[in-house]
Amino acid sequence: MTEFFKNNWWKLLGVLLVLYSIIAGLLIDVPDLPVIRQSIRNLFFHVVMWFSMMVMFGTSLVRSLRYLSSFDLKHDVVAIESVNVGLFFGILGIITGMIWANFTWGAPWVNDPQLNGAALTILAYFAYLVLRRSIDEENKRARIAAVYNIFAFVMLVVFIGILPRLAQGSLHPGKGGSPMTVTNLDSMMRMVFYPAIIGWILIGFWITGIRVKMATIRQHLDNPE
């Protein structure tokens, strides 16, 4: 039993933090800002999804780099499963964002550099999945996919980090001259926001771990020797 907790405490922590962020996120007092109003609570869910996606894609990048330096297929399995989980977070981020945009900006999709950048990032990673499907040989697939993965991550930095700052105006806070960034976030909200990020990232690592195990078992079943 103690052995079990020693190895799995972080999964429990992840679940507790996410539960806390959902309950506290809906109950605490939030500043009543014009236009945003109570929908500001979506910060605990929408923004957190993007942080988790970035961490998942970052993990995938590190594993791809390690694959190229060691040619060990176990890094490749983690790289692809991290991308799968990262895409899941990205799609959730887009859905929560569309719901939020519908309330505050009046339409689910507006022509905003941040939105377009996020959509293009997700397209780039879907292209990564298609690329993997089109190569049969295992080692070749891992090597070429790793090269494209590094490209895709650099493009993600450009899309999310550089292009929105070059653009004249963005509806997103903190970009292109709009006020209110995370730095002057209400201190009460920060008490929910940061734990929510950590919780969702832990959950993401947990899902990745399970998916890696599944992929490894499937590989062994396909070629048993």
Next chain:
Amino acid sequence: MLLTEIKFLILKDIKLEFKQRYAINGILLYVVSTIFVSYLSFVRIIEPATWNSLFWIIMLFAAVNAVSKSFVQESTSRQLYYYTIASPQAIIISKILYNFMLMGVLSLLCFVVFTALMGSFVENYPLFISALLLGSFGFASSLTMISAIASRTNNNFALMAILSFPVVMPILLILMKVSSAALDVGTLSGNMKYLGALFMLNAVVIALSFVLFPYLWRD
């Protein structure tokens, strides 16, 4: 050593092109007929914004078509022979430079034909031409690496489009912004921020290609 290798590889590509007249003629015809089709369907463009987007969309597809041939034009065995006598870095750099020349010719021709048929809205020619040249360089550098990736897969041409659009999109977005300024009252000095960003983006992509290409070619 690397420089002489690059020089000879580029000369080889140019000689091959003049002998075969296959890629360049095909792609020139492609550009001219695309512009003619859009001329027949639009007849007259009234808004500069439409002119701008149509021009860059034609450029994008022409670039994808032109560069996608760079690693499938020659047979696998002959490419293997190149890898035994030249370093992979020399091969990718020479391909990027060769594609830059190809794209430079292509974009200038595209601009001339487009202007002849559709009329021109360009106010600031130095700015527009510098956008065109930096754009050719950007398309060449990013698409060369993607075509190398796509050439290693089973369905090369479909993947070329899928893989290249996300990578080319930042370059295209900045280009459209600069060129729409060139159609209006924009100045060269006022758009240095964008041209600088474009240049940096190209530098990053070339550095990545230089480091990563050696992992691609061997089997």
